[in-house]
Structure formats: C-alpha cells, structure tokens
Amino acid sequence: MNGWMGKIRTVLLLGILSIVLAACGKENLTALDPKGYGADTSMDMIILTTLIMVVVFIVVIIIYSIVLIRFRRKKGQEDYIPKQVEGNHTLEMVWTAIPILLVLIMGIPAVMTVFNLADESEASDSLNIEVTGNQYWWHFNYAGEEVVTSQDLYIPTGEKVYLNMQSSDVIHSFWVPSISGKMDVNPENVNTMYIEAYEEGVYWGKCAELCGPSHSLMDFKVIAVSPEEFEQWIGDMQNVDPAAIPQDAVAQEGKDLFEANNCMGCHAIGSSPSAVGPNLTNFGDRTKIAGYLEPTEENIVDWIMDPDSIKPGNKMAGMYPDLTKDEASSIAAYLMQLKPSEITPESAGGIK
Amino acid sequence: MSIAATQNRGFGATLWDYLTTVDHKKIGNMYIAAGAFFFLIGGLEALIIRIQLIKPENDFITAGLYNEMITMHGTTMIFFAATPILIGFMNAIMPLQIGARDVAFPFLNALGFWLFLFGGILLNLSWIFGGAPDAGWTSYAPLSLQSPGHGVDFYVMGLQLSGAGTLMGGINFIVTIVTMRAPGMTYMRMPLFSWTTFVTSILILFAFPALTVGLFLLMFDRMFGSAFFDVALGGNAIIWQHLFWIFGHPEVYILILPAFGIFSEIIPAFSKKRLFGYTSMVFATFLIAFLGFMVWAHHMFTVGLGPVANAIFAVATMAIAVPTGIKIFNWLATMWGGSITINSAMLWALAFIPSFTIGGMTGVMLGAASADYQYHDTYFVVAHFHYVIVGGVVFGIFAATHYWYPKLFGRILNEGMGKLAFWLFFIGFHLTFFIQHFLGLMGMPRRYWVFLEGQGLDTGNLISTLGAFLMGLGTIVVLINVIYTAVKGEKAPADPWDARTLEWSIPSPPPEYNFKKLPLVRGLDPLWIEKTEGKGKMTAAEPAVDIHMPNGSIFPFIMTIGFFIASLGFIFQVDNHLWLLAVYFGMALALGTMLARSLKDDHGHHIHKEELEREAD
Known part of the structure; x- marks a missing residue:
C-alpha cells in the first residue's frame, strides 16, 4: 500500500x-x-x-x-552455595x-x-479546512468556499485534506482513530495536519485532550464522500438561503421563536463566520445531537430546556429558562428541517 | 538515651519523640507510614474511577467529580504515595547500607518529611474546601487557569510544599553518600540500592526545580493576575507542558530507579549469588538517568512541535530501552545458576520482571512518534504507565516491605498472607491493565468520564474494573498482615534472609546509632564476604568510642506549620484580603524559626562507650 x-x-x-x-x-x-x-x-x-x-x-x-x-x-541443598x-x-x-x-x-x-x-508541501494545492476546537464542539470553516459547518466534517475521499486547527479556549485534540492519529488543537497557534480517507463512510471522532467536565462527550464525525458528491455538497451548502421560510407551520413558528430568542446571536445558519455556538446550516442532517445523542426531536427539546444535564459545563447552560416545552419543540421542528443537501451521512453509508 | 528507656513510655512522650525526631530510621518509617496512608486514599479514588467505568454511560458520579477523582488519584499516587514511600526506604536503609550513623543533615531530613506530609494534607483539604483540583495531575494550562474554585490552588501549594521537602531529601542523600561511607566502602562497593538512591537524588536535584518554577508561574497566574500561560494576554500555555514534563519525565525515573535498586538487592539475596554485571548495572543506572532528561517531549508528540523535534525525541526515547534491557538481562543472569528461594519478597521481584518488561516494551512502542499519534492520550498510555509504575514501582515497594520489614520493625511479615496478597494483587493488576492497551487502540481516550454505548468497549472496561477490585483486596490483605505481624509476628534476628549487605550485620531493629563501631568494608557484599571468607561478622574499623548524635528538635515541625498556614493564606487571599494576615503570620513563624535555629548553638550529644557496653550485655 x-x-x-x-x-x-x-x-x-x-x-x-x-x-x-x-x-x-x-x-x-x-x-x-x-x-x-x-x-x-x-x-x-x-x-x-x-x-x-x-x-x-x-x-x-x-x-x-x-x-x-x-x-x-532443592531439598537437601539448603547449604549449597552457588558460584559467585x-x-x-x-x-x-x-x-x-x-x-x-x-x-x-x-x-x-x-x-x-x-x-x-508532517509533510505540508501539497497544502496549497489541496482542500484546506479551518478547524476550531471549542468546549465542547467542533467548528469547521471551508476556507475560500464560504461554507461553514460544525460537528460533522465532510471531506472528499482519496485526497489529502489539510486541517488548520486552533482552539478558542482550552487545549483539545482532534482524533479520528480509523482515519488518522491525533493532533492537539492549541489556543496559541495553528496546527496543521492532513487526513486522507480511503473509502466513503462515517467515521467517529473524539476529543483526546482533557478539556473540562464534558471532555468525554465532545464527539464528532468525519463524513467521507466521493469527490463528486463533495462538490455537490459544497454547492448545496453555498446555496442555502438562511432567510428561507419553512413549508411546515410548526417549523415556521420555530423559525420565529429562533429569531425572537436571538438564537442566531450564537448559532449561525448559512456561511456566517460567527462561531460562539455550533453552526446549524445542515442541522437536520447531523449524525448526533450534542455530539452523542440520537438526532430526535425529543433530544433537541431536552437540550434546549436543560443543556447542562446533557453536556455539563457548556456555554448554553441556563440561558433560556423561560422557554416552554412546546416552544422548544417548535424550534426543534425548525432545526430538523434544515437539510440543504442530498449528500448526507446516510448517503455516505450511514453511521456504523 | 538507651533503647530500654525508649520503650514503655506514654503516648504523649512517644508522640513528642516522633514530632521532634531527627533519626533517619524513624523519619523513614514515618515517610513509609504516611505514604501508605495516601496510597490507600489514592487507591480508593482509583476504585471510584473504575466503578464509574464499569458500564457504558454510567452516572455513578458526576462529570465534575470524576475529573476531581482522576486528578487526585494521579497526584496522590505520584507525589504522596510512591515518591514518599521510596524516600522512606532510602532514608531508613541507605545509611545502614553504607555504614553511616545517620544522614548528613538530620534536621533537614525531618523538615523534608514534615513538608511532604503537610503538602499532602493541604492537597487533600481541597475536598472539604469547595472541591479538589480537576485539571488532571498534569494540570495543563489553560484548563488549570480556567478551573473554578480553589482546587488547582490547593494543587499548586500542596505540591510546592512537598516538592521543597523532596528537594531537601535529595540534597541530603547526595551529601550523605559522598561524605559518610564507612571505611573501605568505596563507590564501586556500594550496594545497588544505595547507588540508585544516589542517582535518584541527583535526578531530584535537577528535575524538581523545573516543577517549582512551573508551579510558581501557575500560582501567580491564578492568584496575582499575571499571564504567563494566558494566551489572550500574550502568554504561552505550552510552556507549562515543557516545564511540567522536564520535571515529569525524570520523575518517572525518580520512582523506578529506587525500585530497580530494591530488586538488585532482593534477587541476589534470594538467589544466593552476587549481582551479575555490577559495574554495568551502575553504568546503566547513570545512563537511564542521563537519558531521562533528554526525552520529556515524547509526552508532547501531538502538541505540534514539528517533525524535527518529534524525530529527535523519538530516537532518544527508544534509546532508553538499551540500558533498561541490560538491567533485565543482568537480573536474569544473576538468577541463572543460583539457588533460588521463593518467598513473598522474591515473589514480587519475580513478578516484576515480566510485568515491567511489558511496560518497558510499550514504552518503546510509544516512543515511535508516528505510532504515538494513535496511542497518545488513550487508554494505551494509561495501560503503559500503570505497567511501569505498578508493575515496577509498586511491586518494588511491596517487595521492599517484605524484605526490609524485619530490619525496620524487628518482626517478619506473615508468609501465608504475603503470598495470598501477592496473587490477588498480581492477577488483579494484569486483569485491570492489560486489556486497557486494546481499549485505547479501539478508540477510548483517557480521562473519559463516560464511554458511549455500542462502541465495543463494554467488556474490556468490565474486566478492568473487576481486576481493580482484586488489587484492592490484595492491598487489604497486606494491611491485615501488617496489623497481624505487629501483634503476633515472629521476632526477627539480625540477618533473617542470610543476606549480603551491611544493614543485616546489625540488630533488627537497629539501635539509634546504627553501628556500635563503624565496620570495615572489604568488598562488594561486605557481610557475605565475612560470612564466607571471614569470621562471620563485620570487623570494626575503629575502637569503641563515644558516639556523637544529633539532638531532636521541634523546629522542623514548627517551620512546616508556618509554611502550611502561609499556603492557606495564599489560597484564600483571592477571596478576602484579610487572609493575607495568614500569609504574614505563617511566613513570620517559619522564617522566625529558621532564625532561631541559626542563632541557637546545638552541638548534639554523645552516647558514651560505657553505656554502649552496658547495653551489649
């Protein structure tokens, strides 16, 4: 090989x-x-x-x-003195x-x-992605493509993808065991590593440097798709209109609540570089909620109502005490229909 | 003070005796006892960690408490269990092995012990005062700066206190070995345990200052608003990692070299053969110590230091396998052709060889930097360093306990219980840690509060937890054995093992002054030489003379109390400036006591030869 x-x-x-x-x-x-x-x-x-x-x-x-x-x-040899x-x-x-x-x-x-x-000679001719580690989630910015996402990192198979990584708070470590060894994500400098996936698939990623109480829940995924599918995904992500009105009435209400509560103060939809909280552009396609829970409406509601019970020490904890369960489930409905692309973890083979 | 007078005294007098003692044997015993106490606390924390990881997504303890547990387990075991117990053995045994009547600076020795003890107490007080440190025993910045509450403050001050004590111990041992060897005890006739004490002390002398500096920077960042590690204000967090590991890697050898020394005493004693390749053993010890300072960045392969640094540190790390391999083969060759008795002490030594070899081998594997990118910060590393530190150091401590217990306390530990404890602990140890190599490679990073369901990690973790309980059981049996022996143990003669070195030529336990007349040393294994070629006992190198002994003093204890109060003041002045008064008071007490000690002439006392002769009857 x-x-x-x-x-x-x-x-x-x-x-x-x-x-x-x-x-x-x-x-x-x-x-x-x-x-x-x-x-x-x-x-x-x-x-x-x-x-x-x-x-x-x-x-x-x-x-x-x-x-x-x-x-x-041996018995009978109690007085035997071996040669020194x-x-x-x-x-x-x-x-x-x-x-x-x-x-x-x-x-x-x-x-x-x-x-x-550590070879970086091909970096300038390759896909470069800016990775930011945060307590306790990952931010991915496709440099030059105006595409931003979080938690699920889409990459094309069969080529080197360069990750330029920095932390916004404490030290994290980027590790996708099946694809590549790990590299630390430091607050003071950009660390560059390349990864190359041989075949399509959804690969588990882990944070490997103690970063606080929810260190063990800072999972993410790498979704490797064929180069053509990757191009399509990039195009779909670029074409997202953050202001688009959802079809469904509940989701529309959710969008209004999303705006009324100023959620986009932290969570961008679309290619905004804002990264206080995870970017939600393709939230409906996410493999997991909060990095490790099944992507069900119930789990999203639980998260919105009490984030600290799901990820202790996260920055959203205790921010929205007045939200009712119904309002939270409307927001969940809005978020779950954010599916801008046909290229999804499912199309890449699904989570194993 | 005669031996008879030291017995049959009240509790108060005994307590005062221990608070003021400068006798290296009593200080050694206190080090061992206090270290054993912290070992039990650290072991309890380990069991709590393993209970949390018995099944996926367990909620036995919260995420925050879990991080406190792992931090306190690591910190306690390294700084307050393994290090002090080994220093205790060095303290109690090394002067006897080189034919000295005490260490060079008995007063400093007592001060070192009290600083260690109160450092440990201070650290553990954090449990009561709002939470223990939670940034890992490595306490990486900026997580350690961000950690809320006073946990990390207790870590900083606790380690600073005990670190100062350890440094004093190191200096003391170096001077003792250089200046106080008995007539004829040349360097190349010193027992290996004394040699490793010497080399370990040199490591302490050079490694601990790096930790001291790091801790001071962290202290000022947390308590006085400096920004050495604060990236937002122009600091650099990775400097902490360098400082920590420039200390931290030699610390591993500070732990393992004395254990090597212990095995180099026990294996020849129970094989009835002299140590094979003595000269190369000494040489290998020095080489390990030297290389130990050249490899700290292998803890930082994934930090992004670049390929040049990673390559250099990878090769340097692998090179340590060479002197370590020499040692393993020399021990095997010592046993080869010998007449091996297997008792509890020897069992631990025999178990050490394969167990530690596995730890050393995974060490070489970790040294290959490009492979380490996978191992790093996973359970593979957890498995590796427990194989080294439990399979090497803790096995060494248990071996030393069985081997030198008669010399220290005058009684022989029960053999049956000794063997039972060994098998429980040995099997438990391999059950706990061997599987963790695979858990790491299967994708389980270390310091994970929970592992998720359906990731193929369940069985391995369950086995690991069961093993941990066996280890706990083994430890309890050792404890019962110690209590049983204190009550009903068999009285020990001077030389219960038919051993080879000087400490076995004097009574068990030794008198305050160790040697009535300093012995004349005629070669390596002096007692063995006299037993096989001489009169069966040591020849005196001097006529009966009055023995000059240091006086006991309460000053070391008072100084430590002063520093302890000042440390509490430093920690809490962040909340309330009134606590600065505690800083001033504590420092005044400590420095005032130092002044008093400097101004007061204390010439010690003499034990007269007439008294010595009376005792002999």
Missing part, C-alpha cells in the same frame, strides 16, 4: 494477525482497522514495533522460565549490542514516517 513498509506488512500480516486486530473494536472507530492514510502509517509502525517487542519478550520469558525451573533451591559470578563480558556486550540494533530498526522508519506525516 505504501512502499516497502507496506510490503513487509503484507508478507507478515495478511495472515492471522490482521484478522485478529480487525476484529478488535467497532468499525470506523477503532485504530486497529485503519481506513485512512495517517491511521495506516501509524498502524505500520504499531505492527513493526509490536512484532519486535514480542520477540524480545519471548526471549526474556524463555530465559526466565528456564531459570525458574532449573535453579530453584561477577559478570561475563561477552554476554553483556551481546545484550547491549542487540537492543541498539533493534532500536535502529525501529528508529529509522519512525523518523521517516514522522516526516512523512
């Missing part, structure tokens, strides 16, 4: 090991079943180092077992030299892959 490392892997591992590993964990979440370039590269290093280490471990265990079987004190050996120059050289050799075998590909994964 990628040069000589790939060949080693094919030879060694198309057998039992990869089947065992692939069986470990949930598809499109586990790092053990890589479906993107970064995850693949890391997996090569994981397998190489694991194999070498397992061989070392077996050697240690063999010596250890022999020692325990042969050199236990100071050391053995040759042996000590051997177990110094072999580890040095092993470190070189692992160190060289480690260095090569580190540089490979």
Whole structure:
C-alpha cells in the first residue's frame, strides 16, 4: 500500500494477525482497522514495533522460565552455595549490542514516517479546512468556499485534506482513530495536519485532550464522500438561503421563536463566520445531537430546556429558562428541517 | 538515651519523640507510614474511577467529580504515595547500607518529611474546601487557569510544599553518600540500592526545580493576575507542558530507579549469588538517568512541535530501552545458576520482571512518534504507565516491605498472607491493565468520564474494573498482615534472609546509632564476604568510642506549620484580603524559626562507650 513498509506488512500480516486486530473494536472507530492514510502509517509502525517487542519478550520469558525451573533451591541443598559470578563480558556486550540494533530498526522508519506525516508541501494545492476546537464542539470553516459547518466534517475521499486547527479556549485534540492519529488543537497557534480517507463512510471522532467536565462527550464525525458528491455538497451548502421560510407551520413558528430568542446571536445558519455556538446550516442532517445523542426531536427539546444535564459545563447552560416545552419543540421542528443537501451521512453509508 | 528507656513510655512522650525526631530510621518509617496512608486514599479514588467505568454511560458520579477523582488519584499516587514511600526506604536503609550513623543533615531530613506530609494534607483539604483540583495531575494550562474554585490552588501549594521537602531529601542523600561511607566502602562497593538512591537524588536535584518554577508561574497566574500561560494576554500555555514534563519525565525515573535498586538487592539475596554485571548495572543506572532528561517531549508528540523535534525525541526515547534491557538481562543472569528461594519478597521481584518488561516494551512502542499519534492520550498510555509504575514501582515497594520489614520493625511479615496478597494483587493488576492497551487502540481516550454505548468497549472496561477490585483486596490483605505481624509476628534476628549487605550485620531493629563501631568494608557484599571468607561478622574499623548524635528538635515541625498556614493564606487571599494576615503570620513563624535555629548553638550529644557496653550485655 505504501512502499516497502507496506510490503513487509503484507508478507507478515495478511495472515492471522490482521484478522485478529480487525476484529478488535467497532468499525470506523477503532485504530486497529485503519481506513485512512495517517491511521495506516501509524498502524505500520504499531505492527513493526509490536512484532519486535514480542520477540524480545519471548526471549526474556524463555530465559526466565528456564531459570525458574532449573535453579530453584532443592531439598537437601539448603547449604549449597552457588558460584559467585561477577559478570561475563561477552554476554553483556551481546545484550547491549542487540537492543541498539533493534532500536535502529525501529528508529529509522519512525523518523521517516514522522516526516512523512508532517509533510505540508501539497497544502496549497489541496482542500484546506479551518478547524476550531471549542468546549465542547467542533467548528469547521471551508476556507475560500464560504461554507461553514460544525460537528460533522465532510471531506472528499482519496485526497489529502489539510486541517488548520486552533482552539478558542482550552487545549483539545482532534482524533479520528480509523482515519488518522491525533493532533492537539492549541489556543496559541495553528496546527496543521492532513487526513486522507480511503473509502466513503462515517467515521467517529473524539476529543483526546482533557478539556473540562464534558471532555468525554465532545464527539464528532468525519463524513467521507466521493469527490463528486463533495462538490455537490459544497454547492448545496453555498446555496442555502438562511432567510428561507419553512413549508411546515410548526417549523415556521420555530423559525420565529429562533429569531425572537436571538438564537442566531450564537448559532449561525448559512456561511456566517460567527462561531460562539455550533453552526446549524445542515442541522437536520447531523449524525448526533450534542455530539452523542440520537438526532430526535425529543433530544433537541431536552437540550434546549436543560443543556447542562446533557453536556455539563457548556456555554448554553441556563440561558433560556423561560422557554416552554412546546416552544422548544417548535424550534426543534425548525432545526430538523434544515437539510440543504442530498449528500448526507446516510448517503455516505450511514453511521456504523 | 538507651533503647530500654525508649520503650514503655506514654503516648504523649512517644508522640513528642516522633514530632521532634531527627533519626533517619524513624523519619523513614514515618515517610513509609504516611505514604501508605495516601496510597490507600489514592487507591480508593482509583476504585471510584473504575466503578464509574464499569458500564457504558454510567452516572455513578458526576462529570465534575470524576475529573476531581482522576486528578487526585494521579497526584496522590505520584507525589504522596510512591515518591514518599521510596524516600522512606532510602532514608531508613541507605545509611545502614553504607555504614553511616545517620544522614548528613538530620534536621533537614525531618523538615523534608514534615513538608511532604503537610503538602499532602493541604492537597487533600481541597475536598472539604469547595472541591479538589480537576485539571488532571498534569494540570495543563489553560484548563488549570480556567478551573473554578480553589482546587488547582490547593494543587499548586500542596505540591510546592512537598516538592521543597523532596528537594531537601535529595540534597541530603547526595551529601550523605559522598561524605559518610564507612571505611573501605568505596563507590564501586556500594550496594545497588544505595547507588540508585544516589542517582535518584541527583535526578531530584535537577528535575524538581523545573516543577517549582512551573508551579510558581501557575500560582501567580491564578492568584496575582499575571499571564504567563494566558494566551489572550500574550502568554504561552505550552510552556507549562515543557516545564511540567522536564520535571515529569525524570520523575518517572525518580520512582523506578529506587525500585530497580530494591530488586538488585532482593534477587541476589534470594538467589544466593552476587549481582551479575555490577559495574554495568551502575553504568546503566547513570545512563537511564542521563537519558531521562533528554526525552520529556515524547509526552508532547501531538502538541505540534514539528517533525524535527518529534524525530529527535523519538530516537532518544527508544534509546532508553538499551540500558533498561541490560538491567533485565543482568537480573536474569544473576538468577541463572543460583539457588533460588521463593518467598513473598522474591515473589514480587519475580513478578516484576515480566510485568515491567511489558511496560518497558510499550514504552518503546510509544516512543515511535508516528505510532504515538494513535496511542497518545488513550487508554494505551494509561495501560503503559500503570505497567511501569505498578508493575515496577509498586511491586518494588511491596517487595521492599517484605524484605526490609524485619530490619525496620524487628518482626517478619506473615508468609501465608504475603503470598495470598501477592496473587490477588498480581492477577488483579494484569486483569485491570492489560486489556486497557486494546481499549485505547479501539478508540477510548483517557480521562473519559463516560464511554458511549455500542462502541465495543463494554467488556474490556468490565474486566478492568473487576481486576481493580482484586488489587484492592490484595492491598487489604497486606494491611491485615501488617496489623497481624505487629501483634503476633515472629521476632526477627539480625540477618533473617542470610543476606549480603551491611544493614543485616546489625540488630533488627537497629539501635539509634546504627553501628556500635563503624565496620570495615572489604568488598562488594561486605557481610557475605565475612560470612564466607571471614569470621562471620563485620570487623570494626575503629575502637569503641563515644558516639556523637544529633539532638531532636521541634523546629522542623514548627517551620512546616508556618509554611502550611502561609499556603492557606495564599489560597484564600483571592477571596478576602484579610487572609493575607495568614500569609504574614505563617511566613513570620517559619522564617522566625529558621532564625532561631541559626542563632541557637546545638552541638548534639554523645552516647558514651560505657553505656554502649552496658547495653551489649
């Protein structure tokens, strides 16, 4: 798949090991079943180092077992004093030299892959997305495309997508285990990494740096679609008219309430760069509510009424105490019909 | 003061004796006891964490409380359990091993202990005063700046106090080893545990100042409006990570090197063979310590330091496998051809070898930076460092407890209970942590309050929680064993294990002055040499003389109380300026006591040789 490392892997591992590993964990979440370039590269290093280490471990265990079987004190030998050996120059050289050799075998590909994964030479010719980490959600701005979204990151398959990441508050870490290893999202600088998904699908993303009480709920998704579908999605998102009047009467009422409560003070619909709260342009297509709940009207109502019970410590907590349940469900109806595109997580294969 | 007089005294007198003692053995025992107490607290916190993670989306504790639990578990275990227990053993054993009558600065030794203890008490007071710290034991800025309440303030002041104590301990051990070795005890005849004490102390000397600086910056950011880590005001939050890990990585070796030393004593003693490759063991210890300062950024591979930094730190990290491998093979070679007795102490040592090897191997795997992008901040890392710190350090502490208990307390721990505790803890440990390697790679980041349903993480977490309870059970058995031994334990002779080093040549427990006459050391394993080639006991290097001993003093305790009050003042002056009075009062008390100590001449006292001879009868 990628040069000589790939060949080693094919030879060694198309057998039992990869089947065992692939069986470990949930598809499109586990790092053990890589479906993107970064995850693949890391997996090569994981397998190489694991194999070498397992061989070392077996050697240690063999010596250890022999020692325990042969050199236990036996009955009738209570007074036996073994020969007091100071050391053995040759042996000590051997177990110094072999580890040095092993470190070189692992160190060289480690260095090569580190540089490979940090390669930014193609960045200017590729799709660039500005990623902002927030407590506890993700903001995605497609630079130059006038498209903004949050929580569900749409990318085209089979090409490098460059993510330029910064945090608006504390440190977060962007991790989509099946696609790529992680990179921290710092408040003070832009960190750039690229991801490349091999095939269409909805991939689980996690925040991997402690960022407060709801750290474990800061999930997001990467939705990889074919380049053509991606173009279509971008076009659909660009054509969204934030002022469009919904067909449905309840949803219309919801839109009025949305405006009356000044929700768009934080939540943009359309390509506005505002990012106090998640952008809601394609909210009706979201895989999850609040990052982890099923996208049902009931869950949206629960969220609007008491966000802190769903994501402790979020910024919307306690903001709308006067809203009735009916009003909240009208707003939910409005939000759920925000479906600007036919390219959805469902069309990408659905959430696994 | 004779031994007979120290017994049969009232509680008040005993308490006063311990508050004022400068005897390295008593201070060592207090370190071990206090550390064991914090170990139980940290263990309880660990069990609460594991109960929360027994099933997906559990609501046993709230998200905020969970973050407090993980922070306090880590902080307590590293700073107030593992470190002090090891310092306790160094304190109690190292002077005996090199043939010294005390450490070089007994007064400083007492001060170090009290600072550690009150640092730990201060940190745990946060539970009562509005919540514990919740930014993780690493306390990364800006999360630690943003953390509400006083939790992180308690973290800062608690670690600052105990850190000062640890630094004093380190300096003290270095001077002791350089200046107070018995006649004939050259450096290259020192037992490995004394060697690792020496190297660990050097690590403390260079690593703790980085933490001190970091904590001061954090303290000023939180309490006095500075902005060292505040990005919005031009600060830089990543500097905290550098400072923390420039301390934090050597701290790992501060913990593991003494454990290596412990195993290097126990394995030869119960194999009846001298340590294989002594010189290379010493050399490897130094190499590990040196490399330990060169690898801190491997904790920061995902921070975005760039490929050059990541590549350099990756290779440096892997290189540590070389000296560590030398040690593992030397231990195996020590046992090879030996006559191995397996008792509780040796069981822990034997379990250490494969367990720690796994931890070391995952360490190398983590060192490959491009693989670490997947492991980083997941349960794989949690598994790795518990394999190192439990499989290495805690196993070492349990081994040392069984091995040196007779020397410290004059009684032998019960073998049956010792073995039962071992098996419970050992099986529990592997159940808890082995599966976590896979949980991490299957997509479970660390410090997750809940994991979601249907992500294939349920079984692994359940197994892990069950294992944790077995470990808890094992710990309880150790506790029962200690109590049982105190009541009905078998009295220990001077040399219950037929061991090799100097501490076994004197009575159990040793008298206040350790050695009636300083011994003459004729080689490595001096007692063994005398037993196999000499008269069976140490030859004296001096005639009977009056022994000069330091006087006890309450000053270290008072100084610590002063700093403790000042720390509380610093924490609460944020709310109310009246608390500044506590700062002034506390500092005045501490500095005033220092002045008094400096101005007062205290020449110590002598134990006269006539008295020593009377005791011998």
